[in-house]
Structure formats: structure tokens, C-alpha cells
Amino acid sequence: MPMESVQASLDPALDGPETADLDFHLRLPLLWGVVALVAGAVRLALIDRAPLSPSEVGFAWSAFQAVQGSSAASLVETGSPLLTHFTALMFWLFGASDVAARLFAALAGTSLALTPALLTRTLGWKSSVIAGVLIAICPIAVQLSRVADPSIASALIAMVVVASSLRFFSDRPWWAPWTLAAGIGLALSHDGGAVIALATAAVAALLTWSNDFRGLLSRAIGQISPPAERPATEDPQMPRTDALGPATFGIGIALIASTGALMDLRGVGFVLGDVWGNALGLLRPAPFPTRNLASLLAYAGPLLVLASWGAVVGMRRQERLVLFLSQWTLLLLLMAATFGQFTPLFAILPISPAALLAAMMLGRLNFGDSSRTISGATPGVLSVTFVGLGIVGLAVAQAVGATQPSMVATVAAIVGVVLLIPACWRQYVPATERSFALLLLGILSFAMFSAGSIGRLSFGGSPPGAELLTREETRSDLRDAIKDLTLLSRADSGRVLFIEDGTPLLVRWYGRGIRHVDAGSAPEVDVFTVRETTQRAGSSLTGRSAGTPFVTTSQLDRTELTPLAVARWVVSRAALVKGQPRDIVIAAR
Numbered sequence: 001m002p003m004e005s006v007q008a009s010l011d012p013a014l015d016g017p018e019t020a021d022l023d024f025h026l027r028l029p030l031l032w033g034v035v036a037l038v039a040g041a042v043r044l045a046l047i048d049r050a051p052l053s054p055s056e057v058g059f060a061w062s063a064f065q066a067v068q069g070s071s072a073a074s075l076v077e078t079g080s081p082l083l084t085h086f087t088a089l090m091f092w093l094f095g096a097s098d099v100a101a102r103l104f105a106a107l108a109g110t111s112l113a114l115t116p117a118l119l120t121r122t123l124g125w126k127s128s129v130i131a132g133v134l135i136a137i138c139p140i141a142v143q144l145s146r147v148a149d150p151s152i153a154s155a156l157i158a159m160v161v162v163a164s165s166l167r168f169f170s171d172r173p174w175w176a177p178w179t180l181a182a183g184i185g186l187a188l189s190h191d192g193g194a195v196i197a198l199a200t201a202a203v204a205a206l207l208t209w210s211n212d213f214r215g216l217l218s219r220a221i222g223q224i225s226p227p228a229e230r231p232a233t234e235d236p237q238m239p240r241t242d243a244l245g246p247a248t249f250g251i252g253i254a255l256i257a258s259t260g261a262l263m264d265l266r267g268v269g270f271v272l273g274d275v276w277g278n279a280l281g282l283l284r285p286a287p288f289p290t291r292n293l294a295s296l297l298a299y300a301g302p303l304l305v306l307a308s309w310g311a312v313v314g315m316r317r318q319e320r321l322v323l324f325l326s327q328w329t330l331l332l333l334l335m336a337a338t339f340g341q342f343t344p345l346f347a348i349l350p351i352s353p354a355a356l357l358a359a360m361m362l363g364r365l366n367f368g369d370s371s372r373t374i375s376g377a378t379p380g381v382l383s384v385t386f387v388g389l390g391i392v393g394l395a396v397a398q399a400v401g402a403t404q405p406s407m408v409a410t411v412a413a414i415v416g417v418v419l420l421i422p423a424c425w426r427q428y429v430p431a432t433e434r435s436f437a438l439l440l441l442g443i444l445s446f447a448m449f450s451a452g453s454i455g456r457l458s459f460g461g462s463p464p465g466a467e468l469l470t471r472e473e474t475r476s477d478l479r480d481a482i483k484d485l486t487l488l489s490r491a492d493s494g495r496v497l498f499i500e501d502g503t504p505l506l507v508r509w510y511g512r513g514i515r516h517v518d519a520g521s522a523p524e525v526d527v528f529t530v531r532e533t534t535q536r537a538g539s540s541l542t543g544r545s546a547g548t549p550f551v552t553t554s555q556l557d558r559t560e561l562t563p564l565a566v567a568r569w570v571v572s573r574a575a576l577v578k579g580q581p582r583d584i585v586i587a588a589r
Contacts, residue, residue: 039113039136048098056148060101063087074266080150080191085260108153109145118163127363134355139453151345154193181250189258192279204328286341307354310361377428462573
């Protein structure tokens, strides 16, 4: 049985009579307001807890120099004009700080959680809101929204373009051509990651609608052509779109964003050529398995399981939109497994289409009136199950992470809880309430997993060098020992130095707590040095004049890829990843 046509596959998906209710349409913006509030809160909380990493300093230092007027270099040279120009604007408005340096990522991450709202008429309000919540609380999306990195904005731009394209080729709202043009313009002025995301989406669309592509293109041209030039195949029911306005708007967006409001004309060349070279530069094969794939499995595993479930259900129903999202997600997962060992871009790109697939499945769950409530002993059984599963999880974690064999009592307790929970469900939970109770249990478990993962990423729950989403981490013991020092960051993003507070500095620097002194002459020779070290990452701090491990550059240790090592990493983050220490040497005076 052939799948439905393009138009049928993108028909508006209304969720019931309430969609025609005026009060409902007034309440829907409030729902999205809550999603935006939650997304913004979890991203802005603790956004400046960790100091800027060397890669973040590269963007922040260039923006700071531009604001101070002390650099003749182009901000386009950072590889992401949109990010650097926005950061320079924030520095000019609010002053240089870690929060201002990361504000672009925080706003992009919050906006990414709102992009499913563009597909409300296609997915239905339930599925779109669920997708927004899934993106808002996804640990990967939260973490990369707290880092001065272009990856999260690339995912945002890709979702805006894809959502606008789907609406443009279906019910064609008035805003679709404008947001589509703006998204393409931002992609060309941002970095190669956005181009890669859109290229994979285009491949998935061609694979999905290849049989209808000619007719679809002819129909689209017919709607944007002047009346005298429209082909006979034009759909008279669809409103005509003037292509000149959106095209001009998109070009203007690209030029303004890439040139910093025409103050840096080097950005014109970036739009024409550099962005494509940057995209090819990201496609460098990495040994399998990459950190990106490991990050997805560790922090988005439940989401990917839900997305797989939604893909299977949707393709059984022969829904073309589900096929497109499934193919796009699969392509992005394959790229995460192949490219970019230290590029978080490939860890964030699959999150949005996977969230849409999961939300389409969850939004279709239909529970009758008798199964939407829990009564009697069901709440108690649900609570006991949740607590019991937590106890089992902690016991298993201790057993896996411990070096000594587990005690017989621990094993007996785990087995007892596992046998007790199903017995309680069979005896005390009515059959009509089990589906809804299981759904509540799944929601609680998913929320607990997300909160735990976000907390681990926020408070440094992993040993230094053992975090998949962070390629460079500050040693915790050194961070505690240098509270009386200030951070000095060179324009070279590969150098980050800690300098004594009393060290005379006569040049301008950017960093945490740096006092900006007018440049008069070069700093004294041998005030500070940087070198590689052979000292072990786990060695203790011995003194400021000696080598002190500051940063460990972490990477996967493939010799540890055993089932037990994977389980230990899930529990303690102490395996799978090894660190390469780099020392900071403070010169004695």
C-alpha cells in the first residue's frame, strides 16, 4: 500500500474539539510560556559556575578585544560570526563576564525548546508541547546551552528551517516563507554545523518524498511566481507568496549577522565561501565509538528509545512525516558515530527530531475516562514502586562500582524488591488503572533521569577528564586551591593561565575576575610560562612554583570498552574516559 501524498502527510493534525475553542487558543500560549520559563531557568541556573574553557575563551577574547578597540582582526576569523558578533554586543551592553559570554548559547537553547510550536498545526498541540518539554529538559541540550559554543545555535537554526519548510509545503501560513528565509540566512552567517544539519535534512526529505518532488517543486514555484508566469498545475486554493520579500529578508539577515551590522565586510566572504569550508572541516572521521555517540547513549538513551518506538508505530501507519523524521534522526546518529570526536555539534543535532518522534507517539496515547484516574491502593503501590526501583538502582550502583564482591544480604534485598513489586501490582492495582499508572511511573522515572543527569553535569559529578560532553575540565583540587589567583586568557585559545594576583600586568586580557589595565608596555619576561607535563593527572597539588595540573583533555579509552567498564561509567563516570594532563607553571619572582 503506497504511502500518502506529500499534502496528505502534512495535513494539520488537530487534537480534538478543544482546538476550536477560543479559550483553549488563549491558554496554549500560556503552556508555551511555561515551557520557555522552564527551559530558560535550567539553562541560566549555574551558567557561570565553571570558568570558561579554552575553546570558549577563543570566542570571548575576540569579542572582548573588538569591544575594547584593541584588535584589528576580523571577528569572522573565529569561524562563527553570528556567535562572536552577538557576544561582542553583550559585552558592550553589559560588560565582559562569563554570563555575557554564554548568553548567546542560553538564548539559543531556550528558543530550541520552543521550535515545536511552529509545527502545532502539523503535529497537534499535545505532541508539539510534549516535544518542547522533552527538548527543554534534555541533559545534552541543557549542558550545551551553558557553553559558549555554536553547536546549540546550529541545532536551533536547523529546526527553524525544517519546521518552516514543512509548513511552507503544507498549509502555508503567512510567516512560513519569512522564517524559512531568515533561517537560511542565519545558517549561512553562523558556522558549518548549521549547513551540515540542513544538508542531512535535505537528504532525508529527498528520500522521503522523492516520488512527489517534481510536483511539489512545481507547486511551490507556482505559488511564488507572478500570476502571468504561474504554471497550469498551480493549486488555486493556496495563497500566493511573493518571493521577493522573503528572499530580500533572508539575504539581509545573512549580511547583517555575518558582518556585524555591516561593520565588518569580511563577513560577506564568509557567507559566500568560508561557511562551506567550515562544514567540510567538521566532517573528519573519528575512531569508533566517538564521544558524541557515547554522549547520546549516556544522556539521551531514554529519549532515543521513545523516538524508536514512535518511529516504528508511525511507519506501520505509513506516515510520511514520521518516515522523514526517522531518516533525518538516523542520518544524524550515523554522523555522530563517524565524525567529530571533540565536536559537541553531532551530540545535539539528533535531539530535536528524536524529541518530535517521541512526542508524536506520546501525544497519541489515548486513555479512557476510567483509566485516567488512580484510586484505592494504586497511589501507594506507585510510590512503593518508585522508591523500590530507586533502592535497587542504588544497590546495583554500589555493587558495580565497588571493588569488593557484593554481600549476600545486598543481593537478597535486590531480588526481594524485584519480586515484591510485580506481586503488589497484580494484587492491589486494578487492571483498568495499570496503563495510566505505568505511564505516571514512566514520567517520574524519565524526570528523575533528566534531573539526575543535569545535576551531574551542573555540579561536576564526574571525575576530571571523565565527562563525555566536556573535552577539557578544570582539576577540582586545583580550582579550590587557586581562589586567590586570577584567570588570564591569551588570544590563543589553546593557552589558559593562572597568574598570581600581585603579578603586574600592563596589557588587556579577558577572563574571570581580571582587572583591565591600560596597555603601556609589554609584560616583564618570564612572568609566566606554559608547558606540557608528564605528571599524572591524579597526582596531588605540590606548589604553585612547580607543575600544577590545571586541565585534563579527556578522550575515550577504547581498551576499557567492556560491559563492566560501561556499567561502572554509568554509575561513577570513572571508566571509559582517560585524561591527558597539561600543567600550568607559575614563574617565581
